[in-house]
Amino acid sequence: MAGRREDAVWRDERMARAFLRGVRAGIPYAGIQIDVMVRLAEALGREVRKFVDIGCGDGPLSEALLERWPSAKGTLVDFNALMLKEAGKRLKQRGSGHRFIRADLAERGWTRRIKERAPFDVCVSGFAIHHQADPAKRRIYRDVLSLLRPGGLFVNIDHVASRSAWGKGAADALFADSLGRSAPKAGLDDDTREAVEDLLSRPGRDSTPLSPVETQCEWMREIGFTDVDCFFKAFDLALFAGRRLEKRTGQER
Numbered sequence: 586m587a588g589r590r591e592d593a594v595w596r597d598e599r600m601a602r603a604f605l606r607g608v609r610a611g612i613p614y615a616g617i618q619i620d621v622m623v624r625l626a627e628a629l630g631r632e633v634r635k636f637v638d639i640g641c642g643d644g645p646l647s648e649a650l651l652e653r654w655p656s657a658k659g660t661l662v663d664f665n666a667l668m669l670k671e672a673g674k675r676l677k678q679r680g681s682g683h684r685f686i687r688a689d690l691a692e693r694g695w696t697r698r699i700k701e702r703a704p705f706d707v708c709v710s711g712f713a714i715h716h717q718a719d720p721a722k723r724r725i726y727r728d729v730l731s732l733l734r735p736g737g738l739f740v741n742i743d744h745v746a747s748r749s750a751w752g753k754g755a756a757d758a759l760f761a762d763s764l765g766r767s768a769p770k771a772g773l774d775d776d777t778r779e780a781v782e783d784l785l786s787r788p789g790r791d792s793t794p795l796s797p798v799e800t801q802c803e804w805m806r807e808i809g810f811t812d813v814d815c816f817f818k819a820f821d822l823a824l825f826a827g828r829r830l831e832k833r834t835g836q837e838r
């Protein structure tokens with residue numbers, strides 16, 4: 586039986602706006618995540634000229650890359666038209682030649698329209714892939730590998746599974762505290778505040794098919810990424826990354 590898609594919530598404009606106005610600024614350690622992401626790209630030892638941001642939202646990860654490499658060309662992918670429009674506004678003053686592509690990561694062939702811009706030096710993703718069931722996550726990682734140049738980097742910042750109910754409780758408490766401290770709640774109109782509540786307390790939020798970061802790193806190694814590691818983790822928020830081998834060895838599957 587085809588169930589309701591876990592990522593369906595992001596098709597809803599009201600929810601997307603609630604995330605942008607009321608939640609993004611409250612993600613715990615968001616500044617550190619972005620710093621680690623940029624440092625990993627710097628560690629490639631060459632300029633980032635082309636990158637792709639999958640599930641880009643309004644483009645905060647792309648903006649961070651463009652701040653560091655102002656002449657880079659971004660390809661931003663999302664299935665929500667509002668998000669792509671907001672990303673366009675955010676990157677307006679950040680160079681030219683960026684492309685905003687509406688595509689669904691859950692569909693086979695989502696890379697078709699992106700391939701013409703490949704190979705990319707870097708692929709980033711923030712909080713977009715965890716909604717997918719495990720086989721789909723693996724397939725997306727395989728697709729990403731095919732988009733990277735040899736030596737290119739994939740950085741995924743995402744929700745991962747907590748190892749215990751106790752750990753999950755602590756993670757939820759951190760998120761609630763961080764949201765309370767940072768989200769500009771006072772400045773939100775009633776509708777948006779209500780939408781934020783609906784987004785965070787939506788039925789099924791807890792049934793999102795999260796996977797442990799160790800498992801996901803192992804998948805990436807099996808698929809053919811190298812140098813895979815979890816480079817930053819706080820509770821259930823992880824930043825894990827890997828590179829495409831410099832030379833093909835036939836190990837890529």
Ligand SMILES: C[S@@+](CC[C@H](N)C(=O)[O-])C[C@H]1O[C@@H](n2cnc3c(N)ncnc32)[C@H](O)[C@@H]1O
Binds near residue numbers: 668
């Ligand atoms: C939590 S938001 C994060 C946005 C942005 N990456 C950030 O770090 O702020 C998740 C984003 O992933 C997008 N998304 C979720 N599932 C997707 C899918 N199957 N295909 C394309 N985009 C997806 C949503 O539309 C949304 O913009």
